[in-house]
Amino acid sequence: MRTKLFFLFISCSLFGQNAELFNxxxxxxxxxxxxxxxxxxxxxxxxxxxxxxxxxxxxxxxxxxxxxxxxxxxxxxxxxxxxxxxxxxxxxxxxxxxxxxxxxxxxxxxxxxxxxxxxxxxxxxxxxxxxxxxxxxxxxxxxxxxxxxxxFLGTKENAIKKAFKLYPNPSTDFVIIENVEKNLKLKINDLSGKILFETLTSDKIQKIDISSFATGQYILSIENFKS
CATH class of the missing domain: 2.40.128.270 (Lipocalin)
Structure with a gap:
């Protein structure tokens, strides 16, 4: 049976950029x-x-x-x-x-x-x-x-803003990400820092195929995302 993959998540911002500008x-x-x-x-x-x-x-x-x-x-x-x-x-x-x-x-x-x-x-x-x-x-x-x-605090939509989700985790075939703004840079790195996957977020729900990844731990990061 195939061993599952485990993801760590970090939210990152470049210096000189305040994530609140984008959020x-x-x-x-x-x-x-x-x-x-x-x-x-x-x-x-x-x-x-x-x-x-x-x-x-x-x-x-x-x-x-x-x-x-x-x-x-x-x-x-x-x-x-x-x-x-x-x-x-x-x-x-x-x-x-x-x-x-x-x-x-x-x-x-x-x-x-x-x-x-x-x-x-x-x-x-x-x-x-x-x-x-x-x-x-x-x-x-x-x-x-x-x-x-x-x-941000003045509308019903933002008052019930949902939290970031990543599941299933661990996973063998795919991961789903929920409640992320569009057009943020998303990366998946292995623990050595090598980039294995890179894209822009496209919707509040995004499915990523990880079936080709080797067994191990990976870091998923979203630039300028306020989790």
Whole structure:
């Protein structure tokens, strides 16, 4: 009878990256340009969701209101900051309630990220409030800021967020992983550190074939996952 394989799980983060950036949906609450504060205008449609994404080790940040400012970014390995390498803004025209204010706010969001040269640096800070989180992104050259709030503790879905699961463990043929965000780098290493399997998580339930693995212990790691 074949001996079963046993998996150890670790959650890992690269230096300079806060897993909370990826594990929250962010919503713009105010923009501060040249010491002038603009609160988010109310629209007839919901404010867009701002998201950090990891696409196979290539990182993007999409800062969204009605339109979106999408930036390709590189994280600093020492400080809580990232460098913008490129990107662009969407150009949809909003003509609903508060149209003039909404259009001006869209332009400020776009200018904050895109009205800079490639290589512009932005600091970030996450502040924990009593029942929510605030993300503050600061443009280093000007001191301008954009504030984002999350809905991490404010929605029913997150209030009943399920715990990470890996089963069966030990296993002989496959393992199933549950309750992991999409587009996180997943690796399986043997105890010598050799990578035997690598992919991006695709859904909250993922099945991995390990039938070809030799009998032994293995380490499964998920980058930027807050377990």
């Amino acid at each position: 929250n949906d962010w919503y713009i609450s105010k923009i501060v340009l040249s010491n002038q504060t603009s609160d988010t205008p109310v629209m007839q449609v919901s404010t867009g969701t701002s998201l950090f994404a990891n696409n196979g080790g290539n990182y993007n940040f999409n800062s969204s209101y009605y339109n979106s400012a999408n930036s390709t970014i590189t994280f600093n390995t020492v400080t809580d900051s990232f460098t913008r390498q490129g990107g662009g803004c969407t150009l949809a025209v909003y003509n609903g309630t508060n149209a003039a204010a909404a259009q001006a706010y869209d332009q400020k969001n776009c200018d904050f990220y895109l009205n800079t040269t490639s290589g512009a640096i932005f600091n970030y800070e996450i502040v924990n409030n009593s029942n929510s989180k605030t993300l503050i992104i600061t443009k280093v050259t000007t001191g301008d800021k954009i504030y984002y709030n999350n809905s």
